[in-house]
Amino acid sequence: MDVKHVLRKELRNQAKLHTLDDFMQEDKLSCDALLQSHAYKTADRVFAFMPLASEVNIKEILEHCIADKHLALPVCNEDTSLSFYEVKHLDALSLGRHGILAPETTQVAVPTEKDILIVPALAYTRTGDRLGRGKGYYDRYLSTYPTILSIGMCRTYQLLQSIPTEAWDIRVSKVLCAGVFY
Ligand SMILES: Nc1nc2c(c(=O)[nH]1)N(C=O)[C@@H](CNc1ccc(C(=O)N[C@@H](CCC(=O)O)C(=O)O)cc1)CN2
Ligand SMILES: Nc1ncnc2c1ncn2[C@@H]1O[C@H](COP(=O)(O)OP(=O)(O)OP(=O)(O)O)[C@@H](O)[C@H]1O
Numbered sequence: 001m002d003v004k005h006v007l008r009k010e011l012r013n014q015a016k017l018h019t020l021d022d023f024m025q026e027d028k029l030s031c032d033a034l035l036q037s038h039a040y041k042t043a044d045r046v047f048a049f050m051p052l053a054s055e056v057n058i059k060e061i062l063e064h065c066i067a068d069k070h071l072a073l074p075v076c077n078e079d080t081s082l083s084f085y086e087v088k089h090l091d092a093l094s095l096g097r098h099g100i101l102a103p104e105t106t107q108v109a110v111p112t113e114k115d116i117l118i119v120p121a122l123a124y125t126r127t128g129d130r131l132g133r134g135k136g137y138y139d140r141y142l143s144t145y146p147t148i149l150s151i152g153m154c155r156t157y158q159l160l161q162s163i164p165t166e167a168w169d170i171r172v173s174k175v176l177c178a179g180v181f182y
Pocket of ligand 1: 050055076136
C-alpha cells in the first residue's frame with residue numbers, strides 16, 4: 001500500500017484515541033501564538049479553514065479575523081481546485097463538498113503578499129513538509145501562489161519526524177504546533 005495512505009490511516013487511528021478536551025490547552029496555545037505573531041498583526045487578510053474535529057480548533061482566530069481584519073475561507077471546486085471567498089459571519093456558511101462548511105461564492109478573494117494563508121493537514125514536519133487529505137487541493141493552491149506566507153497548524157501527535165514527499169508536494173513557510181513556531 002502507498003506509504004502516504006498508510007500514514008493517513010495511522011493518524012486517523014491516533015485521533016480516535018483522544019477526546020476534544022485533550023486538545024483544548026494546546027489548541028489555545030496555538031491560537032494565542034498566531035494572534036500574537038508579527039505575521040498575523042501585519043496581515044491584511046487571513047485565508048484560513050473551517051476546522052474539522054481532527055484539526056486545531058482555530059475558531060477563535062476566525063472570529064478575531066472577522067472583527068479585526070478580513071477572513072477568507074475555501075470552497076472545493078469540482079476540478080479539485082480551491083477558491084477562497086470573504087466571510088463576514090461564521091453563521092453564513094453552508095455545507096459544501098466533503099461535508100465541510102463553506103462560504104457563499106460571491107466575489108473570489110485572490111491572495112497577495114499582504115495576506116497570510118493558514119493551512120490544515122493531517123500532519124507536518126518542523127521543516128514544513130505536509131501530509132494532506134490526499135486530493136491535492138492545497139498543493140495546487142500553494143503552487144499557484146508560491147510567494148504567500150503559509151502557516152501550517154497541527155497538534156503535537158501530528159508533528160512528525162518525516163513525511164514521505166512527492167514532486168508536487170509544497171512546503172508551508174512555517175509550522176505552528178502547541179504554541180511553538182518552527
Ligand atoms: N478544515 C479543512 N477544510 C478543508 C480541507 C482540510 O483539510 N481541512 N481541505 C484540504 O484539502 C479541503 C478539503 N479536502 C478534502 C479532501 C478529501 C476529503 C476526503 O476524502 N474525505 C473523506 C470522504 C468524505 C468525502 O469526500 O465526502 C475521507 O477521508 O474518506 C475531505 C476533504 C478544503 N477544505
Ligand atoms: N500542482 C498540482 N497540479 C496538479 N496535480 C496535483 C498538484 N499537486 C498535487 N496534485 C495531485 O493531487 C493528488 C494528491 O496529492 P497528495 O497525495 O500529495 O495530496 P495532499 O497534499 O495529501 O492533499 P491536500 O493538498 O488536498 O490536502 C496527486 O495525485 C497529485 O498528482
